[in-house]
Amino acid sequence: MTTHSFALPIIIFTTFWGLIGLAGPWFVPKGPNRGVIITMLMATAVCCYLFWLIAILAQLNPLFGPQLKNETIWYVRFLWE
Amino acid sequence: MGSMFRSEEVVLVQLFLPTAAAYACVSQLGELGLVEFRDLNESVSAFQRRFTVDIRRCEELEKTFTFLEEQVRRAGLALPPPEGRLPAPPPRDLLRIQEETERLAQELRDVQGNHQALRTQLHQLQLHSAVLQQNHGPPPAAAHTDGPSSERTPLLPPRQGPHQDLRVNFVAGAVEPRKAAALERLLWRACRGFLIASFREADRQLEDPLTGEPVTWMTFLISYWGEQIGQKIRKITDCFHCHIFPFLEEEAARHGTLQQLQQQSQELQEVLRETEGFLSQVLGQVQQLLPRGLVQVHKMKAVYLALNQCSVSSTHKCLVAEAWCATQDLPALQQALRESSSEAGVSAVAHRISSRDMPPTLIRTNRFTASFQSIVDAYGVGCYQEVNPAPYTIITFPFLFAVMFGDVGHGLLMFLFALAMVLAENRPAVRTAQNEIWQTFFGGRYLLLLMGLFSIYTGFIYNECFSRATTIFPSGWSVAAMANQSGWSDAFLSHHPLLTLDPNVTGVFLGPYPFGIDPVWSLATNHLSFLNSFKMKMSVILGVTHMAFGVLLGVFNHVHFRQGHRLLLETMPELIFLLGLFGYLVFLVIYKWLCVTVTHAASAPSILIHFINMFLFSSSPTNQPLYSGQEVVQHALVVLALAMVPVLLLGTPLYLLHRWQRSRHSPRPAVGQQARCVDSSDACEKGWSSDEEKARCPGGEEEFVASEVLMHQAIHTIEFCLGCISNTASYLRLWALSLAHAQLSEVLWAMVMRVGLRMCGEVGVVSVVLVLVFAAFAVMTVAILLVMEGLSAFLHALRLHWVEFQNKFYAGTGYKLSPFTFAIQDE
Numbered sequence: 001m002t003t004h005s006f007a008l009p010i011i012i013f014t015t016f017w018g019l020i021g022l023a024g025p026w027f028v029p030k031g032p033n034r035g036v037i038i039t040m041l042m043a044t045a046v047c048c049y050l051f052w053l054i055a056i057l058a059q060l061n062p063l064f065g066p067q068l069k070n071e072t073i074w075y076v077r078f079l080w081e
Numbered sequence: 082m083g084s085m086f087r088s089e090e091v092v093l094v095q096l097f098l099p100t101a102a103a104y105a106c107v108s109q110l111g112e113l114g115l116v117e118f119r120d121l122n123e124s125v126s127a128f129q130r131r132f133t134v135d136i137r138r139c140e141e142l143e144k145t146f147t148f149l150e151e152q153v154r155r156a157g158l159a160l161p162p163p164e165g166r167l168p169a170p171p172p173r174d175l176l177r178i179q180e181e182t183e184r185l186a187q188e189l190r191d192v193q194g195n196h197q198a199l200r201t202q203l204h205q206l207q208l209h210s211a212v213l214q215q216n217h218g219p220p221p222a223a224a225h226t227d228g229p230s231s232e233r234t235p236l237l238p239p240r241q242g243p244h245q246d247l248r249v250n251f252v253a254g255a256v257e258p259r260k261a262a263a264l265e266r267l268l269w270r271a272c273r274g275f276l277i278a279s280f281r282e283a284d285r286q287l288e289d290p291l292t293g294e295p296v297t298w299m300t301f302l303i304s305y306w307g308e309q310i311g312q313k314i315r316k317i318t319d320c321f322h323c324h325i326f327p328f329l330e331e332e333a334a335r336h337g338t339l340q341q342l343q344q345q346s347q348e349l350q351e352v353l354r355e356t357e358g359f360l361s362q363v364l365g366q367v368q369q370l371l372p373r374g375l376v377q378v379h380k381m382k383a384v385y386l387a388l389n390q391c392s393v394s395s396t397h398k399c400l401v402a403e404a405w406c407a408t409q410d411l412p413a414l415q416q417a418l419r420e421s422s423s424e425a426g427v428s429a430v431a432h433r434i435s436s437r438d439m440p441p442t443l444i445r446t447n448r449f450t451a452s453f454q455s456i457v458d459a460y461g462v463g464c465y466q467e468v469n470p471a472p473y474t475i476i477t478f479p480f481l482f483a484v485m486f487g488d489v490g491h492g493l494l495m496f497l498f499a500l501a502m503v504l505a506e507n508r509p510a511v512r513t514a515q516n517e518i519w520q521t522f523f524g525g526r527y528l529l530l531l532m533g534l535f536s537i538y539t540g541f542i543y544n545e546c547f548s549r550a551t552t553i554f555p556s557g558w559s560v561a562a563m564a565n566q567s568g569w570s571d572a573f574l575s576h577h578p579l580l581t582l583d584p585n586v587t588g589v590f591l592g593p594y595p596f597g598i599d600p601v602w603s604l605a606t607n608h609l610s611f612l613n614s615f616k617m618k619m620s621v622i623l624g625v626t627h628m629a630f631g632v633l634l635g636v637f638n639h640v641h642f643r644q645g646h647r648l649l650l651e652t653m654p655e656l657i658f659l660l661g662l663f664g665y666l667v668f669l670v671i672y673k674w675l676c677v678t679v680t681h682a683a684s685a686p687s688i689l690i691h692f693i694n695m696f697l698f699s700s701s702p703t704n705q706p707l708y709s710g711q712e713v714v715q716h717a718l719v720v721l722a723l724a725m726v727p728v729l730l731l732g733t734p735l736y737l738l739h740r741w742q743r744s745r746h747s748p749r750p751a752v753g754q755q756a757r758c759v760d761s762s763d764a765c766e767k768g769w770s771s772d773e774e775k776a777r778c779p780g781g782e783e784e785f786v787a788s789e790v791l792m793h794q795a796i797h798t799i800e801f802c803l804g805c806i807s808n809t810a811s812y813l814r815l816w817a818l819s820l821a822h823a824q825l826s827e828v829l830w831a832m833v834m835r836v837g838l839r840m841c842g843e844v845g846v847v848s849v850v851l852v853l854v855f856a857a858f859a860v861m862t863v864a865i866l867l868v869m870e871g872l873s874a875f876l877h878a879l880r881l882h883w884v885e886f887q888n889k890f891y892a893g894t895g896y897k898l899s900p901f902t903f904a905i906q907d908e
Contacts, residue, residue, distance in 0.1 A: 002555040004592030036085055036450060036472050043476035048538060051484070052596070054622055055542050057674040058615040059557070059593040063682040065582030066558065066605030070574040076560045076604065 006060060013052055021045025084445055085454070085472045087641070088463060089407050091440040091898060093119075094414070096402040097430045098391065102422035103400045106429050107384050107901075108169040109421040114902030115414050116404035117441060121392040130389040138175060139382040145182050146375055149367050152189055156364055163372040169380035169903075178374055185367055192360045199353045200290040206346040208255050208298060209326045211283045213339050215300040252303040252314055253328035255283070256321055261299035264321050268303070272313055276305035302328065380903050387901050403434075405898060407443050440465045441898035450475065452528045460883045461893025468637045470882070470891055477627065477886075478878055479528070483535035484623065485818035485874040488826060490547035491866055492536025499529035532875075542597040543819070547862070548826035550603035554594060558601040562588035579606060584679040612823075616816040618670045624812025624885070625663045628805075631889030632656055638890060650732030654725035655801055655889075661722040663809050665715075666692055672707055681705075695719060730798045734790045741785040800888070808885040814877050822870050829866065833858045 024045075025038040068076070094116070098106050110116055122130055153160060170178070256264055261280055268278050279302045286295035301323075303314055318325055329335050391402040406414055415431055422429040442463050446454045454471045456478070463469055486492070503526050505511050514520065522529070544550045563569070563582045566589075574580070582601075584590040594600075598615070602608040632655050639647040669688045677685050686705045694700050695715040706712070837854030840847050887893065 002557070002591060004554070004557045004595055006593060009593075009595040032084070033447070036475070039472040040476050043473055043480075047476060047480040050623070050626065051480075051539065051542055051619075054619045055597055055615070056593050056595070057671065058618065059599060060674055061676075061678045062584050062590060062611075063677070063679060063685050064607075064610070065563075065584045065589065066601050066611075067579050067581040067607040068560070068601075068605055070578055070580065072604050073560055073564060073569065073574060073580060074571075077564050078561070080556060080560060 006056075009056060013049065017045040017049035017052075021049070085450060085469055087466050087468055087637075088442040088444050088895075089409060091405050091407050091443055091465070092411075092433045093436040093438075093440070094404055094406045094411070094431045095434045096391075096404060096418070097394075097399050098402060098418075099399045099422065099425070099427040099429060102425040102427050102429055103388060103391070104169075104172060104384060105421040105424060106418055107387050107402075108380070109417050110414070111380065111384060111387070111901055111903045112168060113413065113417055114900045115410045115417070116406045117898050117900050118387050118390050119403045119405065120390045121401070121403055122390060131393065132385045132389050135172065135175070135385045136382060136389070138179065139378050139385065142175075142179055142182060142374075142378050143382070145186050146371060146378065149182070149186060149189065149371055152193075153364055153367055153371070156361075158364060158368060160368060160372055163376045167373060167376045167380070169384050170377050172381075175378075175381065178378065181370065182374065185363065185370065189360075189363050189367065192356065192363055196353070196356050196360060197290065199349060199356060203346060203349045203353060204287060204290045205324070206342055206349065207287050208324055210339055210342045210346070211285070211287065211298065212253050212255050212300045212324075212326050213328075213335055213342070215281050215283065215302070249304050249306050250311055251328040251330065252305070252311070252318065252325060253301070254318060254323045254325040255298040255300045256318075256323040258282070258297055258299050260321050260323075261301070264301070264317070264323070267317055268314065271317065272305065272310050275307055275310045276303050276314065278303045383901075383903060404901075405441055406431075407898070439895065442466075442895040443898040444469060444471070449527050452525050453478070456528075456879065456882075458897070460887065461891075462895045462897050464892050464895040466641065467892060467895075468634050468641075468890060470634070470887055473630075473634075474882060475531070478882055479531035479535045481623075481627075481815065481881055482532045482874050482878040483539040484619075484815045485877060486532070486536045486822055486870065487539030487543040487819055488545045488547065488822065488866075489537050489540035489551075491826070491862070491870075492533050492538075492540050494533075494863070494867060495529055495536060495871065496533025499526050499533055502526040503530060532871075543823070544594075544598040544600055544603065545823060545826070548823065548830045550598075550600040552600045554596065556601045557591045557594050557599050558582055559589055559591055560601075562586070581607070585682065590679070609820075613816070613820070616819055617813060620812045620815040621663075621809060622667050622670065623815060624809050625659070625667050627812070627881075627886055628808060628889055629656070629659060629664070631886045632659060635890035646736050647733060650736060651729060654729040654732070658722045658725045658729070658802065659805055661718045661725075663805060665718055669707060676707070691715075726798060726802060729801065730795060731791075734787065734794050737790060738785065738787060804888065811885055812881065814881070818870075818874055818877055822866070822874070825870065826866055829858065829861055833861065 021042045021044070024041045028034050028037045028041070096106075127133065150160065265278060265280055268276065280299050281301070283298045283300050286297050288294070289296050305311055305314055315325070329338065388400065391400040394401050411431075411433075418429040418431055442465055444454060444463075450471065453475045454469075457463075457469070457471045457474055483492070502511075502523055506523075506526065511523065514523070540546060541553075560582065563586055566586050567583075569580065582589050598612070602611055605611075632652060635655075636648060636652055639645065639652065666688070669691065673686070673688060684705055686707050690701050690704045691707070691711070694704075696719060698716065698719070700712065833854060837851045837858075840850060
């Protein structure tokens with residue numbers, strides 16, 4: 001329905017999770033839990049970024065499209081324009 | 082890194098405790114909970130140890146305490162919890178506590194005995210008066226009988242002359258109701274014709290003195306004539322354990338007896354009341370003494386048990402104890418010893434000693450990290466100072482759970498539930514709840530919090546909220562473009578129930594959905610084809626990443642235990658094998674995603690066929706290569722991976738053999754080398770190295786058993802190589818469970834909620850039915866999707882961590898530092 005660019009989400013999310021995972025550790029206050037919090041930040045960034053990346057890469061070049069019921073086509077054809 | 086990265090340094094300390102201050106020192110150490118004592122008297126039986134007598138006395142006291150506790154509980158009173166800090170009392174106080182307790186116990190026993198006796202007496206009086214009061218009808222007057230009445234002829238004709246005893250005698254008493262019928266029958270059979278018996282139930286119920294239950298007694302009045310009959314009757318009533326009371330014939334005399342009885346029973350009841358008052362007084366004293374006494378004696382016994390583990394020095398002036406203590410706590414330990422021994426005027430000393438045994442593992446956690454550490458420890462407590470998987474588990478466990486559970490709605494419910502528990506965690510009502518299931522959930526509240534949070538995230542990526550997709554961004558597929566370009570008129574549509582959008586047609590596919598799965602797929606009937614492919618590939622990618630991370634964590638172990646050879650001879654081959662084969666698979670997946678466009682969709686290469694052919698060194702002509710030179714690359718990778726297997730199998734054993742032979746053949750420079758050998762032998766002694774099957778390093782004295790080392794390495798190699806394949810496949814459960822969750826959620830919506838939403842009819846009726854439908858939907862969502870699926874995903878995520886992740890680097894054969902502490906009693 002709308003043209004989605006590929007580059008823009010890549011840049012946004014890479015920067016976002018990169019900030020959390022790479023820049024965030026520098027701002028963790030000193031204390032007994034500093035190591036654990038840094039580990040948590042980096043692990044979260046890696047896991048969430050990877051998961052999102054897999055989702056977007058899987059849809060980048062679809063080899064087949066969705067099969068819709070005729071009722072759906074009737075309705076969505078005009079709803080989503 | 083924080084202290085959770087690996088366990089803390091724990092050293093063996095030797096304590097010298099002068100006899101005068103030994104008790105005080107150990108008591109203080111128990112309060113602090115710093116050290117774990119080692120039993121130095123293992124060869125000595127429990128009866129021969131030094132402080133057995135004191136322990137016996139404590140145990141006897143505990144028995145008395147149990148008796149007192151029982152009495153208090155039977156009286157229906159509760160024991161108040163102990164207040165304040167109660168240190169273990171000094172040994173001389175034990176006698177005082179013992180005397181006090183014994184006195185109280187004896188008093189209690191006496192008073193209770195008296196009480197019981199009084200009650201029995203009262204019961205007898207009450208029974209007597211009930212029997213006397215009972216109206217059995219006019220008793221046959223003595224004057225009426227001249228002999229047997231004409232209605233009843235005796236069975237036997239009277240032989241003797243005129244009857245001597247024509248007087249009617251009476252037997253009155255009471256019998257238990259269940260025996261009454263049998264008594265009556267037996268009397269009739271035995272003495273028929275010579276007696277008249279009347280059985281009546283007592284008017285009121287009397288309390289049984291022993292059990293306290295109300296019992297209705299049967300009173301009876303037997304009038305008989307003949308001495309022999311009288312004896313028979315008495316024997317029979319004796320047999321039935323009846324209570325017999327004297328029955329006077331004159332009404333007035335009976336009346337007088339009755340009044341006397343009533344007076345007596347009143348007096349008795351007063352005495353009984355006094356006794357009960359005294360009893361409650363004694364119980365009050367017990368209530369005051371008991372909580373404190375219990376705690377104190379328990380602590381005292383624990384101190385003596387700990388003292389029993391110390392050995393007596395040859396001069397008999399001090400006790401020697403060995404204990405494990407964290408290096409961080411050593412100053413606190415020394416200060417505690419100084420303080421408690423200075424009171425006695427002597428000084429206790431502690432100093433470190435070296436040990437060849439593996440020290441216990443100590444990892445300090447706070448309430449957040451405790452639950453994650455506990456799920457790691459449930460598999461196995463880590464060896465001393467090996468890398469702890471817990472800090473990574475804090476994130477990867479909820480993440481893998483969320484991959485299997487991904488739904489915004491369900492995740493939100495879980496998150497809110499956990500948030501409520503976390504915010505209310507300091508309330509005493511919540512903490513002291515006894516329900517086990519609630520305690521389980523409450524203990525894992527931080528776990529649930531993170532699990533819910535990640536589930537919300539993965540729910541957004543899967544684009545599922547109670548199985549419904551959301552169009553946060555507009556979809557990237559244009560149905561209108563497809564319809565217009567393919568000429569889908571209304572007539573055409575009505576003839577074709579299902580039509581597929583073709584991404585080859587321009588304008589149909591407008592770019593990948595920026596965050597998650599495109600919502601158009603939730604409208605599609607072939608959505609599983611797309612989702613299965615997506616989720617399977619996602620599982621493999623996540624699995625290979627997780628496992629490679631596990632292998633990399635092993636590097637820290639090798640470096641810490643100074644086994645650098647294992648970096649080259651184990652970690653490198655393992656990584657090359659894993660990444661060369663399954664990392665390459667991930668590469669193929671990503672390459673196909675990026676480079677195979679829809680124009681080649683008809684002839685798209687199948688990764689599966691390529692992968693199979695890679696191992697079989699064959700090729701399928703119909704399967705296009707993904708990139709030029711693919712065959713060469715694949716062959717090279719397989720050969721390289723296979724070449725790594727003998728390196729993994731033989732590398733470390735040959736290296737160890739070589740090193741041992743070198744140390745054996747050059748004795749003089751071996752001093753320096755032996756020292757190094759001994760150092761590293763410490764590190765790779767059984768149970769210390771990350772691979773606990775590693776045999777001893779060849780030290781100067783150690784034997785190098787080549788067959789053992791080879792066998793262990795062979796097992797490790799086979800485990801790793803075959804495990805690579807099976808573990809990668811095991812990660813497919815991420816796909817399986819997320820599919821199951823999505824389908825269950827979809828079915829619940831379609832079969833329950835949508836039925837309610839699609840109903841037609843009166844607004845009033847429909848809305849009432851909708852409320853009921855929603856109630857059913859909500860209950861089933863919580864019961865099936867949250868509880869059942871949640872537990873299932875929890876279990877599988879746990880398995881993935883315990884087996885697939887941890888067997889790459891974690892041994893888990895250590896033991897925890899369990900310090901000597903009284904903490905259990907204090908709470």
